[in-house]
Amino acid sequence: MSELPVLISRDDVVRLLKNSDLIPRLEKVMGMFSKRNNAEVIQPLRTIIPLHKYNGFVGMMPAYVAHEDILATKMVSLYRRGNDSVLPAHQATVLLFDPERGNVTAVMDGTAITEKRTAAVSAISAKLLMPARAEVLCILGSGPQAVSHYEVFTEMFSFKEIRVWSRRRERAEQFASALQGPVTVCSSVKDAVVGADVIITVTLATEPVLLGEWVKPGAHVAAVGACRPNWRELDDALMREAVVYVDSREGAAAESGDIILSGASVFAELGEVINGTKPAEREKTTVFKSLGMGIQDAVSAKLVFDQWKSQL
Numbered sequence: 001m002s003e004l005p006v007l008i009s010r011d012d013v014v015r016l017l018k019n020s021d022l023i024p025r026l027e028k029v030m031g032m033f034s035k036r037n038n039a040e041v042i043q044p045l046r047t048i049i050p051l052h053k054y055n056g057f058v059g060m061m062p063a064y065v066a067h068e069d070i071l072a073t074k075m076v077s078l079y080r081r082g083n084d085s086v087l088p089a090h091q092a093t094v095l096l097f098d099p100e101r102g103n104v105t106a107v108m109d110g111t112a113i114t115e116k117r118t119a120a121v122s123a124i125s126a127k128l129l130m131p132a133r134a135e136v137l138c139i140l141g142s143g144p145q146a147v148s149h150y151e152v153f154t155e156m157f158s159f160k161e162i163r164v165w166s167r168r169r170e171r172a173e174q175f176a177s178a179l180q181g182p183v184t185v186c187s188s189v190k191d192a193v194v195g196a197d198v199i200i201t202v203t204l205a206t207e208p209v210l211l212g213e214w215v216k217p218g219a220h221v222a223a224v225g226a227c228r229p230n231w232r233e234l235d236d237a238l239m240r241e242a243v244v245y246v247d248s249r250e251g252a253a254a255e256s257g258d259i260i261l262s263g264a265s266v267f268a269e270l271g272e273v274i275n276g277t278k279p280a281e282r283e284k285t286t287v288f289k290s291l292g293m294g295i296q297d298a299v300s301a302k303l304v305f306d307q308w309k310s311q312l
């Protein structure tokens, strides 16, 4: 009988997963993924079980990173709940395996991993694609992803102004007052977006909230929501005008309503920019369409587990 897996809580994941360790590992694994070498990285397309009755779905995200010998699976649920629900939209668990023996070594909170690794990947996209003198950051949405994006973007960059918009103004005010630094709360998406150099969309919208006509030429958009083929956050004008980068071409073709429904073409994966095989078109308007990858969860989980063991 194998040893029982260890359980790692949300508090431990938050404490152990540092952006400074995570970001180089995410860059490395996304670069390896974009080489499409199955001997290095195996990441099947996410399997989705729709739960129409509950207005949600569960996604299964297995991945194997051969170079680091990391085998993991994340299970993540997403429910579009009513405004007054106290339950979170996303809940996730990551199983980390011993790839040699085949047993599960750790079961850990995947919700914090999802928050941190998604924001870290958006920060990598901004590092590579935002205009050279980016001064104004705009965040659309005020949920956990808005918080994790605020944290890593303020850790990595120095913006002169940070704006937030949320569908319910009181939520944007709560978001702003819970943070360390000054944030301008905006009453409309247009007010938040006009003149911004970097725009992060972290909403649960299913119709476009961000219109191309408001976006400053040369701005960078990290588009994080709208993860189903019939959901949108960005309009056709923006999708067709911008140079579009994705995390995975296969994922984007299967899951991104913003890409599928606008007919926009994908210019490159972020991993290709990291590898230097595709250019970073910084001076043009760029969209990074993020959907999330099992390999991002796998390297995050390994990092958490290694840190956790080192502190025993």
Ligand SMILES: NC(=O)C1=CN([C@@H]2O[C@H](COP(=O)(O)OP(=O)(O)OC[C@H]3O[C@@H](n4cnc5c(N)ncnc54)[C@H](O)[C@@H]3O)[C@@H](O)[C@H]2O)C=CC1
Pocket (backbone or CB within 6 Å): 078, 089, 090, 114, 115, 118, 141, 142, 143, 144, 145, 146, 166, 167, 168, 171, 202, 203, 204, 205, 206, 207, 209, 224, 225, 226, 227, 290, 291, 292, 293
């Ligand atoms: N690309 C990736 O790897 C990942 C993407 N996500 C996506 O990021 C987004 C944000 O996630 P969380 O902060 O956890 O979600 P959340 O549900 O806690 O927050 C979503 C925000 O969107 C707003 N919102 C809801 N419906 C809206 C609508 N119709 N129009 C405009 N705003 C609306 C809410 O008021 C809230 O401010 C979601 O779309 C989620 O699926 C989440 C995890 C990973």
Ligand SMILES: O=C([O-])C1=[NH+]CCC1
Pocket (backbone or CB within 6 Å): 076, 078, 090, 114, 227, 291, 292, 293
């Ligand atoms: O990668 C991920 O965990 C998710 N992407 C969209 C919803 C959850």
